[in-house]
Amino acid sequence: xxxxxxxxxxxxxxxxxxxxxxxxxxxxxxxxxxxxxxxxxxxxxxxxxxxxxxxxxxxxxxxxxxxxxxxxxxxxxxxxxxxxxxxxxxxxxxxxxxxxxxxxxxxxxxxxxxxxxxxxxxxxxxxxxxxxxxxxxxxxxxxxxxxxxxxxxxxxxxxxxxxxxxxxxxxxxxxxxxxxxxxxxxxxxxxxxxxxxxxxxxxxxxxxxxxxxxxxxxxxxxxxxxxxxxxxxxxxxxxxxxxxxxxxxxxxxxxxxxxxxxxxxxxxxxxxxxxxxxxxxxxxxxxxxxxxxxxxxxxxxxxxxxxxxxxxxxxxxxxxxxxxxxxxxxxxxxxxxxxxxxxxxxxxxxxxxxxxxxxxxxxxxxxxxxxxxxxxxxxxxxxxxxxxxxxxxxxxxxxxxxxxxxxxxxxxxxxxxxxxxxxxxxxxxxxxxxxxxxxxxxxxxxxxxxxxxxxxxxxxxxxxxxxxxxxxxxxxxxxxxxxxxxxxxxxxxxxxxxxxxxxxxxxxxxxxxxxxxxxxxxxxxxxxxxxxxxxxxxxxxxxxxxxxxxxxxxxxxxxxxxxxxxxxxxxxxxxxxxxxxxxxxxxxxxxxxxxxxxxxxxxx
Amino acid sequence: xxxxxxxxxxxxxxxxxxxxxxxxxxxxxxxxxxxxxxxxxxxxxxxxxxxxxxxxxxxxxxxxxxxxxxxxxxxxxxxxxxxxxxxxxxxxxxxxxxxxxxxxxxxxxxxxxxxxxxxxxxxxxxxxxxxxxxxxxxxxxxxxxxxxxxxxxxxxxxxxxxxxxxxxxxxxxxxxxxxxxxxxxxxxxxxxxxxxxxxxxxxxxxxxxxxxxxxxxxxxxxxxxxxxxxxxxxxxxxxxxxxxxxxxxxxxxxxxxxxxxxxxxxxxxxxxxxxxxxxxxxxxxxxxxxxxxxxxxxxxxxxxxxxxxxxxxxxxxxxxxxxxxx
Numbered sequence: 001x002x003x004x005x006x007x008x009x010x011x012x013x014x015x016x017x018x019x020x021x022x023x024x025x026x027x028x029x030x031x032x033x034x035x036x037x038x039x040x041x042x043x044x045x046x047x048x049x050x051x052x053x054x055x056x057x058x059x060x061x062x063x064x065x066x067x068x069x070x071x072x073x074x075x076x077x078x079x080x081x082x083x084x085x086x087x088x089x090x091x092x093x094x095x096x097x098x099x100x101x102x103x104x105x106x107x108x109x110x111x112x113x114x115x116x117x118x119x120x121x122x123x124x125x126x127x128x129x130x131x132x133x134x135x136x137x138x139x140x141x142x143x144x145x146x147x148x149x150x151x152x153x154x155x156x157x158x159x160x161x162x163x164x165x166x167x168x169x170x171x172x173x174x175x176x177x178x179x180x181x182x183x184x185x186x187x188x189x190x191x192x193x194x195x196x197x198x199x200x201x202x203x204x205x206x207x208x209x210x211x212x213x214x215x216x217x218x219x220x221x222x223x224x225x226x227x228x229x230x231x232x233x234x235x236x237x238x239x240x241x242x243x244x245x246x247x248x249x250x251x252x253x254x255x256x257x258x259x260x261x262x263x264x265x266x267x268x269x270x271x272x273x274x275x276x277x278x279x280x281x282x283x284x285x286x287x288x289x290x291x292x293x294x295x296x297x298x299x300x301x302x303x304x305x306x307x308x309x310x311x312x313x314x315x316x317x318x319x320x321x322x323x324x325x326x327x328x329x330x331x332x333x334x335x336x337x338x339x340x341x342x343x344x345x346x347x348x349x350x351x352x353x354x355x356x357x358x359x360x361x362x363x364x365x366x367x368x369x370x371x372x373x374x375x376x377x378x379x380x381x382x383x384x385x386x387x388x389x390x391x392x393x394x395x396x397x398x399x400x401x402x403x404x405x406x407x408x409x410x411x412x413x414x415x416x417x418x419x420x421x422x423x424x425x426x427x428x429x430x431x432x433x434x435x436x437x438x439x440x441x442x443x444x445x446x447x448x449x450x451x452x453x454x455x456x457x458x459x460x461x462x463x464x465x466x467x468x469x470x471x472x473x474x475x476x477x478x479x480x481x482x483x484x485x486x487x488x489x490x491x492x493x494x495x496x497x498x499x500x501x502x503x504x505x506x507x508x509x510x511x512x513x514x515x516x517x518x519x520x521x522x523x524x525x526x527x528x529x530x531x532x533x534x535x536x537x538x539x540x541x542x543x544x545x546x547x548x549x550x551x552x553x554x555x556x557x558x559x560x561x562x563x564x565x566x567x568x569x570x571x572x573x574x575x576x577x578x579x580x581x582x583x584x585x586x587x588x589x590x591x592x593x594x595x596x597x598x599x600x601x602x603x604x
Numbered sequence: 605x606x607x608x609x610x611x612x613x614x615x616x617x618x619x620x621x622x623x624x625x626x627x628x629x630x631x632x633x634x635x636x637x638x639x640x641x642x643x644x645x646x647x648x649x650x651x652x653x654x655x656x657x658x659x660x661x662x663x664x665x666x667x668x669x670x671x672x673x674x675x676x677x678x679x680x681x682x683x684x685x686x687x688x689x690x691x692x693x694x695x696x697x698x699x700x701x702x703x704x705x706x707x708x709x710x711x712x713x714x715x716x717x718x719x720x721x722x723x724x725x726x727x728x729x730x731x732x733x734x735x736x737x738x739x740x741x742x743x744x745x746x747x748x749x750x751x752x753x754x755x756x757x758x759x760x761x762x763x764x765x766x767x768x769x770x771x772x773x774x775x776x777x778x779x780x781x782x783x784x785x786x787x788x789x790x791x792x793x794x795x796x797x798x799x800x801x802x803x804x805x806x807x808x809x810x811x812x813x814x815x816x817x818x819x820x821x822x823x824x825x826x827x828x829x830x831x832x833x834x835x836x837x838x839x840x841x842x843x844x845x846x847x848x849x850x851x852x853x854x855x856x857x858x859x860x861x862x863x864x865x866x867x868x869x870x871x872x873x874x875x876x877x878x879x880x881x882x883x884x885x886x887x888x889x890x891x892x893x894x895x896x897x898x899x900x901x902x903x904x905x906x907x908x909x910x911x912x913x914x915x916x917x918x919x920x921x922x923x924x925x926x927x928x929x930x
Binding site for chain 1: 875
């Protein structure tokens with residue numbers, strides 16, 4: 001009982017005596033006079049008074065809720081991978097158009113992780129997360145002069161200035177960073193296009209030249225040289241539009257892109273996602289073909305006549321003659337959900353690429369939708385770290401919790417029986433406990449997981465990890481419970497229970513165990529943290545839960561190299577902080593609980 | 605005392621056999637047919653000849669005998685130091701294990717000594733000045749210490765000391781192409797060992813310090829401490845001679861248990877820092893599915909655990925005279 005409440009009760013006693021005289025006092029019962037708390041209440045109060053453990057509890061509960069509720073909103077697609085989005089630093093400014101560019105955008109070209117903008121006065125701006133090489137190799141504005149057209153590919157960009165000179169910068173693989181000889185002399189360039197490791201120019205007289213990764217794109221203009229008006233580059237193909245509105249394949253080999261539908265009529269615009277091509281006929285009808293994935297062929301009901309079309313990596317965006325915007329295709333980053341503000345606006349032009357869309361309205365403002373960036377960055381396979389962190393946390397905590405439940409049940413049962421019965425049973429169970437305690441944990445778990453784990457399914461494997469953790473970590477609790485039961489069984493209430501003829505098993509589990517429950521709870525809390533740590537260590541080494549299922553441990557698995565540690569810090573710092581914070585909080589809670597249950601432990 | 609030791613040794617032999625049976629059982633679960641592996645060079649063109657050779661291989665490997673007989677022959681081989689042949693290293697397992705074992709034992713002993721030199725004084729100071737600001741700060745620090753897995757500590761250490769400050773190498777055992785006298789070679793090796801040793805020591809401070817503190821507080825609350833103080837002994841004598849000696853008993857148990865634990869735990873450190881130790885060997889052998897090496901390594905870990913248990917029991921007897929009686 002704290003001093004404060006004592007004071008209060010004496011005060012109220014005096015007060016009531018003054019008011020009601022002596023009579024009132026007789027009616028207060030013993031319990032009211034001397035406020036008695038149940039042990040549970042005392043524990044809760046002690047715990048609440050401990051600021052450190054309360055902070056730990058609040059942080060842990062918050063993490064727990066995020067991790068268990070979060071996956072319902074941020075759904076994890078286990079098979080998802082995206083090469084173009086690898087190792088992007090935490091950002092939310094992939095679509096943040098520089099303020100200088102706002103109001104006079106001429107063109108925006110979108111690369112995998114960056115965007116390049118061109119203003120009406122010929123200045124080039126880059127934003128987003130371009131690779132370092134991209135920034136280093138970019139020609140200065142003075143060098144380029146007044147730029148009239150830009151294009152952006154996976155990790156390179158092209159610019160054409162008013163004198164017809166072409167610039168290329170960014171990644172230099174496949175000589176993308178420099179211009180081939182037959183392009184250097186060309187001055188009458190009309191269109192420039194950049195795709196997945198490929199660049200193409202189209203001249204005024206209808207000729208097209210391409211260079212880049214010819215292993216993937218077998219670029220071949222063939223008989224159409226001289227008739228080309230526009231080209232689009234998909235991830236493994238090039239499609240052209242002739243001056244008389246015919247769609248043609250610019251590849252040697254036949255593939256999904258080159259199976260061009262016959263009934264297109266006169267085509268006014270074409271666009272390509274990574275795998276599919278869309279053509280707009282002069283009647284405003286959109287036709288999609290190619291390797292159809294992610295619903296890119298589900299063209300919505302369009303009111304009006306489509307006049308131009310743009311494409312991202314897996315989506316299309318079209319605008320109609322009355323300035324309406326429509327998007328369809330993959331929607332994992334909301335890139336094909338046109339916000340209502342844009343549906344209402346009068347859109348002049350739209351630029352799409354990868355997962356971003358920029359719509360330019362007739363009054364010059366820039367509206368965007370699509371992928372803003374990754375709050376916690378992306379990992380080595382282009383997956384969003386936040387999604388994996390949340391789902392990984394759920395798996396880590398679930399495995400830890402189930403392992404603790406298993407080990408607690410075994411530990412309490414064996415410890416209880418051993419402590420109560422003593423004698424030969426005790427002797428046998430204690431030897432058993434010593435054998436299990438003697439097993440070197442990590443090597444043994446690694447072997448079990450390697451030998452048993454590679455012939456079972458992934459879900460069974462996760463279950464196996466839980467069981468291994470549970471089966472190997474009960475001895476310490478068992479010893480503790482045994483010692484406690486040992487002390488409790490000599491007390492009077494046990495003798496009383498025995499005298500009443502209560503069955504022995506019932507005495508252990510119904511009469512004695514409730515008295516040692518606090519020890520069990522504290523121990524289970526601390527074990528929870530260590531189970532999480534062990535699971536993470538196993539997964540980190542590659543013997544626990546394996547990809548693509550995320551846990552906080554195996555998210556760190558890829559970071560075992562100097563390059564990742566230095567360059568892609570978010571890939572290891574973020575899961576490490578999450579794991580560390582969770583285990584620290586749990587241990588602080590466990591410590592606080594122990595102090596709250598046994599105030600003597602603080603004195604010691 | 606002799607009877608006590610004999611009893612413990614008997615018991616430990618018993619435990620060893622149980623563990624070896626468990627290991628043997630797991631080993632039998634390894635997918636694949638060892639007999640087919642042994643004759644994989646024999647062409648399968650003639651099924652009759654192949655079958656003959658296959659049966660011969662089965663007989664040679666003892667696979668045609670019942671499981672208990674196989675176990676007996678296996679354990680006899682193990683006990684005589686024949687751990688089999690490693691497919692991936694093309695050498696006898698016993699030859700492969702020698703060098704890594706030296707490294708692992710070295711880093712673990714170094715770790716224990718270094719950690720004890722830090723934690724024992726720290727724990728004592730905490731216990732003496734309990735609930736002071738210093739104590740509270742260290743208490744929180746130790747919670748953080750034992751809550752962080754060693755691989756996170758390693759990553760942080762590599763980031764700061766190897767990459768940013770470039771004081772230590774990122775990984776490896778020695779500078780590639782290094783030549784020099786024996787002493788210079790040793791210095792080079794130590795230079796590579798420095799960061800993993802620091803990390804291991806730091807990672808093991810947390811739980812150890814807490815334990816020393818708790819044991820010391822327990823000892824300091826005893827009546828004989830009050831008596832010692834009442835006699836007018838100096839505080840130094842009270843703490844180091846009276847209290848610490850009595851706190852030693854639980855500490856010894858912990859040290860040994862922990863010593864065993866870090867043998868397993870150094871798998872992580874060896875793997876991260878690329879040290880040629882048993883842990884790394886276990887890791888690579890598991891990856892390469894070289895189960896003869898894996899089995900030998902696990903038997904080593906078991907023996908370490910068992911010997912550790914024995915030493916704990918015996919040292920109990922030495923430190924605490926009361927144990928001898930029962």
